[in-house]
Amino acid sequence: MDISPTLIGFIGFGILLVFLAFRMTIGYGMLALGFVGFLIVAGWNDALGLLQNVPFHTMFDYDMAILPLFVVMGFFCYYSGISEDLYYTVHRWIGQIRGGMAMATVGACAGFAAVSGSGMATAATMATVALPEMRKYGYADSLATGCIAAGGTIGSLIPPSIAMIIYCVITEQSVGTMFIAGFIPGIM
Template identity: 50%
Template sequence: MDPITLSILIIVFLFALLAIGLPIGFAMAVSGFLGSTFLIDLDAALSLLGQTAYETTITYNLSVVPLFILMGYFASNSGLSEALFNSCNTWLGYRRGGLALATIGGCGAFAAVCGSSLATAATMTQVALPEMKKFNYDDKLSTGSIAAGGTIGILIPPSVILVLYGILTESNIGDLFLAGFIPGILTIIFFMGTISILTRIYPNMGPRGAKTTIL
């Protein structure tokens, strides 16, 4: 079979696997294995399957991923996440929608520690959501600010996603971190601006929190 035709069929097969709900990693592995089998032979495909999996897992750069996750675990269990939220709450909590603003700020600060969007969202849910419920924040604003704030972990260094992208594309990870910093800061600003506009239009969504003192 013509290699171009075979490649097109493999791509169609890949999308078919994705359409039936197969996880992306498995769908790509199966499609790649079948493509290698038809283009070369079965022995070569089996060899590539084992070699690629082994070489990928022993990559030195991947060691930063569990270390970032471990650092996030330490930060969460040491009370750093609460301290970050409380610090942002001190400056922003008394404003209308201030707790949601503090949540976005806390997410940005915590993302700079762990580099994981899921870990950031999960941690800030435990810290910020009870406070927003206490002050009768709208559920849409409460959960939306946490979910949106969690995505900041993709951009703010040290982002695990940027590390994996750099490894897969053989890009300079330091340059990727520098490239993600400014968009991450802008995302925080835009999220805060959106919350401020919403709470100004709909004051009941985010009542003012209690004033706190720095000292």
């Protein structure tokens, strides 16, 4: 009996949802599902060989080794106070104009994203720095959190970006070329 690849995908997604319903973490659920799927398709020897080699090759890949270092750099910036200084610097530049605090928040998020490479780390860090300041100046919570969330998404455009690195690893493109290509759109 031939099963279409689409049906196999739906069955796998359904099994993953069952794993999640039983409170299994997503990583382990996908690992088990992928292993069993590859076991059915290729057999025991290939499945065990894949399980033996792929985690170590992925862990020691140079492009993937960069990712935790960007997150660590973001933590260093947060705990050293550089993120607060960045926020206040941008606020001094454009904070005097109408809506300047909101623009300063987005600008500081862009600057921090350029350092950390992570949109989520940017949003989390700038929420602790910018949200109290915006509340102090009378900004609504909806506008303040919207500015922080929008500024956090800029992190995927500004090099060095974790999303760009993952894209380059998956598509086997040059990380340096992608960073050069993302520089101008990230600044704009």
